Amino acid sequence: MVTDPFATLGFAHQYEIDKSALDRRYRELQQALHPDRHASAPASARALTLNKAVAVNEAYRILRDDLKRGEALLQVLGGQVTEHTADPELLMEMMELREALTEARAEAAADEVARLAGVVAKHAEAARSELTTVFAQLQAVGEGEKKADALLAHAQQLLGRLRYYHRFHEEVARFEDEALGQV
Amino acid sequence: MALMQIHDPAAAPRPIGIDLGTTHSLVAYQPLIGGPTCLTDCDGDALVPSVVHYAEQGKTVVGKDAQRLAQDFPQDTIVSVKRFMGRGADDPETRRLGPYRFASETGPVVQFQVAGGRVVNPVEVSAEILRALRENAEAELGGVGGAVITVPAYFDDAQRQATKDAARLAGLSVLRLLNEPTAAALAYGLDSRENGVFAVYDLGGGTFDVTILVLDNGVFQVRSTGGDSQLGGDDMDRALAERLFQDLGLADGQARTPSQVRAVLTAARRIKHALTDVAEVEAEIEVPDAGTKVVRITRAELDALIKPLVERTALVCRRALRDAQLGVAELNGVILVGGATRVPLVRSYVAALFGREPLTSVDPDQVVAIGAAIHADILAGESERQDVLLLDVLPLSLGVEAMGGVAEKILPRNTPIPASAAQVFTTYADNQTGFELHVLQGERELANDCRSLARFTLKGIPPLPAGLARLEVRFDVDADGLLHVSAQETSTGIHQQIEVKPSYGLHDQDIERMLRDAYDHAEQDVAERALHEERVEAERICVATEKALRVDAALLEQGEGEAISAALQAVREAARGTVSHAIHSRIEELDRISKPFAGRRMDRSIAQALSGRAVTELERETVHARGIEPHLKTTEE
Numbered sequence: 001m002v003t004d005p006f007a008t009l010g011f012a013h014q015y016e017i018d019k020s021a022l023d024r025r026y027r028e029l030q031q032a033l034h035p036d037r038h039a040s041a042p043a044s045a046r047a048l049t050l051n052k053a054v055a056v057n058e059a060y061r062i063l064r065d066d067l068k069r070g071e072a073l074l075q076v077l078g079g080q081v082t083e084h085t086a087d088p089e090l091l092m093e094m095m096e097l098r099e100a101l102t103e104a105r106a107e108a109a110a111d112e113v114a115r116l117a118g119v120v121a122k123h124a125e126a127a128r129s130e131l132t133t134v135f136a137q138l139q140a141v142g143e144g145e146k147k148a149d150a151l152l153a154h155a156q157q158l159l160g161r162l163r164y165y166h167r168f169h170e171e172v173a174r175f176e177d178e179a180l181g182q183v
Numbered sequence: 184m185a186l187m188q189i190h191d192p193a194a195a196p197r198p199i200g201i202d203l204g205t206t207h208s209l210v211a212y213q214p215l216i217g218g219p220t221c222l223t224d225c226d227g228d229a230l231v232p233s234v235v236h237y238a239e240q241g242k243t244v245v246g247k248d249a250q251r252l253a254q255d256f257p258q259d260t261i262v263s264v265k266r267f268m269g270r271g272a273d274d275p276e277t278r279r280l281g282p283y284r285f286a287s288e289t290g291p292v293v294q295f296q297v298a299g300g301r302v303v304n305p306v307e308v309s310a311e312i313l314r315a316l317r318e319n320a321e322a323e324l325g326g327v328g329g330a331v332i333t334v335p336a337y338f339d340d341a342q343r344q345a346t347k348d349a350a351r352l353a354g355l356s357v358l359r360l361l362n363e364p365t366a367a368a369l370a371y372g373l374d375s376r377e378n379g380v381f382a383v384y385d386l387g388g389g390t391f392d393v394t395i396l397v398l399d400n401g402v403f404q405v406r407s408t409g410g411d412s413q414l415g416g417d418d419m420d421r422a423l424a425e426r427l428f429q430d431l432g433l434a435d436g437q438a439r440t441p442s443q444v445r446a447v448l449t450a451a452r453r454i455k456h457a458l459t460d461v462a463e464v465e466a467e468i469e470v471p472d473a474g475t476k477v478v479r480i481t482r483a484e485l486d487a488l489i490k491p492l493v494e495r496t497a498l499v500c501r502r503a504l505r506d507a508q509l510g511v512a513e514l515n516g517v518i519l520v521g522g523a524t525r526v527p528l529v530r531s532y533v534a535a536l537f538g539r540e541p542l543t544s545v546d547p548d549q550v551v552a553i554g555a556a557i558h559a560d561i562l563a564g565e566s567e568r569q570d571v572l573l574l575d576v577l578p579l580s581l582g583v584e585a586m587g588g589v590a591e592k593i594l595p596r597n598t599p600i601p602a603s604a605a606q607v608f609t610t611y612a613d614n615q616t617g618f619e620l621h622v623l624q625g626e627r628e629l630a631n632d633c634r635s636l637a638r639f640t641l642k643g644i645p646p647l648p649a650g651l652a653r654l655e656v657r658f659d660v661d662a663d664g665l666l667h668v669s670a671q672e673t674s675t676g677i678h679q680q681i682e683v684k685p686s687y688g689l690h691d692q693d694i695e696r697m698l699r700d701a702y703d704h705a706e707q708d709v710a711e712r713a714l715h716e717e718r719v720e721a722e723r724i725c726v727a728t729e730k731a732l733r734v735d736a737a738l739l740e741q742g743e744g745e746a747i748s749a750a751l752q753a754v755r756e757a758a759r760g761t762v763s764h765a766i767h768s769r770i771e772e773l774d775r776i777s778k779p780f781a782g783r784r785m786d787r788s789i790a791q792a793l794s795g796r797a798v799t800e801l802e803r804e805t806v807h808a809r810g811i812e813p814h815l816k817t818t819e820e
Contacts, residue, residue: 009793010793023397023399023404024399025792025793026404027399027402027404027572027574028792029789029792029793030402030572030574031402031570031572031792032785032788032789032791032792033785033788033789034572034574034662035601035661035662036359036558036561036562036572036573036662037572039358039359039562039563039564039723040562040563040564040723040724040726040727041724041727041781042724042728042770042771042773042774042777042778042781043771043774044774044775044778044781045774045777045778045781045782045785048778048781048782048785049785050601052785052789053601054601054602054603054659057598057599057600057601057602058602058603060599061598061599173505176501176502176505177502177626
């Protein structure tokens with residue numbers, strides 16, 4: 001079952017999102033749906049609102065995450081989310097960055113890890129702004145048009161990049177956790 | 184000032200908030216007039232020591248009296264039981280400095296060997312504390328209508344379940360398990376009416392939590408939480424006690440008696456408290472079988488002993504900020520909660536860490552109970568604070584053990600709750616009819632390093648070639664942060680029978696047995712309690728339904744209002760009777776009849792929430808609103 005998190009929270013099908021507007025909308029919806037609001041309701045009314053509250057939480061989590069939001073939008077606009085990427089340039093770039101990260105982690109060089117994280121954050125930002133443009137173009141062309149296929153492929157490729165950047169940041173976070181010396 | 188309380192015997196039961204703390208517990212409630220208040224004993228103390236003494240003849244003593252007995256009966260008097268909640272018999276906590284006798288070294292629960300050959304587990308010990316609190320509250324308020332019980336935000340599923348089980352054993356109906364930092368923020372936020380981003384630093388007797396939350400016009404949205412459920416003031420006492428043992432010439436741990444351990448731990452706590460106000464303490468310690476000794480401790484010495492503990496909290500704080508994607512500069516305030524935050528080193532450390540003086544205007548011992556009382560009042564539906572809402576998160580990632588012993592995350596930490604996720608598994612052998620699932624909680628990559636929650640055995644899968652049977656397993660986390668697992672074979676739609684074997688804690692059968700034992704042969708008591716609970720439930724639902732009928736009369740269809748009113752009257756009538764299952768079936772009938780109305784009310788409120796937007800999006804909104812109709816039909820079936 002594919003749900004549209006944009007529709008659930010009442011947002012237009014655009015990649016760029018105003019996060020404070022998103023937060024506000026989320027809170028307004030939970031004001032109406034959260035189980036605490038229905039603590040005195042009969043069982044089936046509670047179940048009804050609980051399911052909606054869960055759906056709103058899920059949609060919120062997707063839209064607040066730059067990668068998940070992109071993947072959801074791709075699906076809504078007729079694309080397929082795939083883990084595979086055949087972008088040799090990206091693979092090369094990531095291999096070098098990962099090697100540098102592994103080295104920095106081994107030496108516990110926090111400054112170098114932070115610098116690498118900064119480099120990847122810049123790349124991710126570039127990928128996001130390109131995604132905004134591509135998704136806007138996709139919205140402008142009709143479905144099934146030849147151009148749409150090319151745009152979908154482009155969006156897919158950018159999301160692939162973003163996925164690598166996210167994983168890189170997860171690894172940086174793991175390094176920070178290790179440095180914290182606890183789980 | 185002495186307040187005289189006059190009880191109306193027919194007064195409605197009051198919902199209460201309970202802070203079930205490691206060292207102390209408190210009960211607070213929201214009176215009909217005025218601000219939330221903590222219940223106090225005859226000495227005017229709100230804090231009830233979380234201590235349970237088991238006497239030889241099977242009698243139990245709770246609170247101050249039990250605390251006084253701890254010295255003479257160190258092994259029969261359980262102190263800080265919260266640290267053992269949801270833990271296995273082999274947990275490291277059982278090997279830390281303490282005087283107890285453990286009945287076994289393996290098994291899913293810790294077992295204390297106490298006087299009279301009795302063996303008790305932490306759920307039963309906590310239930311004794313909760314029962315004492317309940318009885319005290321009933322005497323004071325005339326009746327208790329459900330309780331909000333606070334738990335450390337960082338409590339895992341097993342620890343939360345153990346707390347809920349204890350409440351059940353104590354005869355309390357739990358309205359909600361509420362995270363302690365969130366409760367504290369509620370008490371603070373409503374006090375100050377200030378919007379912004381806040382960090383709650385909660386260092387209690389046995390647990391540490393940090394929560395980053397946004398306060399926006401009555402909505403408290405938790406962005407991230409972190410902690411250590413085995414770190415608190417008790418560990419400071421232990422560190423100091425070890426040092427005192429050196430001074431006393433009792434460095435060898437094997438040579439100490441339980442009485443000596445209890446005496447030195449108590450002395451350590453007193454010295455720690457004293458060093459909050461003075462720079463140096465000279466204390467006389469009476470050590471059983473070793474005479475009286477005088478020790479001299481400076482604050483600087485204490486600071487050096489506890490610094491590693493305080494530093495651990497700093498690391499947790501940094502991670503919580505990172506998870507919330509916020510920097511220290513973006514915070515509007517830091518709230519201190521928990522008795523251990525009185526320690527000067529903790530205060531100065533927190534001030535340096537967050538670059539600002541922390542807020543301490545509400546008593547750090549009482550703030551959690553006050554917040555719980557406010558929330559209990561809101562849940563009971565009669566509060567004036569109708570705009571207040573608490574949005575919390577899952578503290579630790581939930582996952583399953585995948586091939587190769589790797590932990591596969593299904594719901595990451597800091598996911599807003601209630602939440603649910605589904606995962607599809609396939610069979611790996613022909614005609615496989617069973618399936619085992621190992622559910623985990625924690626952040627580590629390997630299953631062995633995560634906390635094992637339970638092993639689920641799914642049975643009754645239709646025999647099919649390998650890989651053809653597809654099992655959809657659903658993980659639902661409710662607003663208490665508790666996990667529920669269900670499974671369905673998707674090609675046949677058959678719901679699977681699930682056998683749950685919790686890794687830690689008690690089976691449902693154990694709880695049932697304990698409930699029976701608790702009431703012994705007093706079946707009357709059980710029946711009375713059931714009737715009481717049905718009546719409270721009936722009244723709550725009637726009040727809520729009447730309000731809905733009043734407020735949303737416009738959404739009623741022809742004849743619907745009359746039908747609902749009739750069903751409502753039937754509930755009221757049954758509630759005046761003495762047959763609890765009759766009340767139950769009337770409630771179900773009201774539920775069935777009012778369901779379409781409830782659905783319309785929900786859809787209308789969703790549409791309202793979605794309506795605050797730009798004109799260009801209005802068209803989309805009408806399309807969306809139309810999409811809600813079919814949804815309603817499907818749920819009505």
